[in-house]
Amino acid sequence: MARIRSASWEVRSFALASGVIVACFLLVLLYLAQATAVSASGYEAQRLAAQRDELRRQNALLVIESARLESPARVEAEAQRLGLVRAATIRVVAAEAVAAAR
């Protein structure tokens, strides 16, 4: 009987120790998985931030190019190149006259 009890205690101890080890292993695995996921997310966030910065830079360059193209001096030079001339007179219609005609 004593041998049987001793064997049962050893089995329980072994099972307990194994359980603790497995639990610890799982906990460590969980921690590592989370740390890896956070780390991977960090790298992804960085990549996206870099992409955002580059898009912002490209956008700024496009805004500057747009401003350059809209510059009155450039528009005038381009108009002259196309042979356009200034209107000698511009007919101004007074608001009162328009209102009276309605």
Next chain:
Amino acid sequence: MTATISHTRLRVLFALFAVASLVLSARLAYWQTVGRGELLSRATDQVRSDLIVSAQRGVIRDRNGAILATTVELRSLYAIPAQMKDPRGADTRSAVAAAIAPILGERPDVLRAAFESGAEWLFVRRRLPEEAAARIAALHLPGLGFEMEPKRLYPSGSIGAQVLGFVNDDGLGQYGVEGRYNGELAGAPGRLAVTRDPANRELALGLRTEIAAKNGDDLALTIDLAVQSAAERELAAAVEREKAAGGAIVVLDPRDGAVLAIASSPTYDPARVGSANAEALRNRAISWTYEPGSTMKAITIAAAIDKGAVTPTTSYDDVGYTVIGGRKLCNAQCKVYGRTTVTQILARSQNAGAVFVAGKLGAPDLNAYLGAFGFGQRTGVDLAAETGGIVRPLAEWYPVDLGTISFGQGLTVTPLQLASAYAAIANGGTLYRPYVVASRRAADGEHRTAPAAVRRVISEETAATLRTMLTATVDEGIANAAALSRYSVAGKTGTAQIPSDDGRYVDDAYISSFAGFVPAVDPRMVMVVVLERPQSKLLGTVPAMNAFKAVATDALRYARVQPDRP
């Protein structure tokens, strides 16, 4: 065969393990407590990256939101010659030089020499145009890399350069708005300390200490890019046609002193400041003075009318000259006009008449009014490097000075001062401090510049009288070339001699100018055009008036100002 282990041996083995465990635990405890700081410091040093985060310099816009100056990061190309090798280890420096030379517009041998200079690391070209950088990046050449560097860009090129100023290689604003508002535009850099992996990627779980950079404030100017472009175009054309030494155009809104345009010739391209000479960097509208000549007669007459010394109909008998302080001062070409009213003095620009009016007013009052109109002192415009001109103290006036100053000789002014004085006549008698920055957008909101009325210089009635007289000067008088179709124009021409270093006047060289405003009845813009040493000499006021007309025509159309005449 069964081996048995004695209890004694087991105990010894256990004791050994226990001691070893204790030693290891003690060591571990030491590194986790006492030695933790040292260990952490050594580990962090290997992966820590401590950076200065530069602040974004503020954007400068015109009054309608058009970008005049902004900063963008451009790619600078660098080379590490030792890494210029193909997969087999063969040297590729010549091949790399040959591949990028046409993109950079450089000779391959020059690049190759740079690669073979022995430098471990060198910039090949800084702040490349984006297209060139993209083409080089697409080649995937070994030993080449890019680094971002901020670059100040001016989309309109040299338009507005004298107002804007520029930013030097150290990132400091110089001249103009960039110089005057450098503190606000520059912002304050931040710091970023992070841990990085061997691939130089930031670790999400690592250390991160950040002091955010404070970006510079954005500025909205009173400058109107369309008016500015017209002013620079007409000034450049007039200077070229007249082979003038230089010139300036100032356009103000007389209602509040807002500067609509400042053009100065010669000028420079802010993107290529290095190639500009010192004279081109000087803004002639605020940093250069000249004797204004007859444009000053309007000021003398305004003072005399305001003081009650004369009226527009007060008359005198003109004999072509006058004598004051023992000196004979003539009309232009000593022309005799006979009986002349004060209105005609202005319309015909008679020097003797101006002396007559000044004589009625007296030197103390003329000096006081000159000060009240802002001559001899800086206007206070918010631009760097303004000068104040010279009006000598009354105690230093010789008797003849009352005469010469009455028609604009013997004192110096800046074009901006003259424009401010004419703006006071145009707006009903109030002198405003000219200003260029309309608003500043900071992190705490938008700060708008309130127009600053410096003082009342002349009464409403005097101002109205002067507007009528100056309108007659354009409609029927000497400034008729400045008349515009369907708009009333008020203004006065000025031709002044140029003082030389020996105290005399330079022979046959003049400064020609026109100061005026439009529409004369309800003025929307005051403009001063100045040409230095025009080829037309005494007739140099004609190109000045032509420039006035051209700029005013564009500006009135652009601002959709209704004509005030049929």
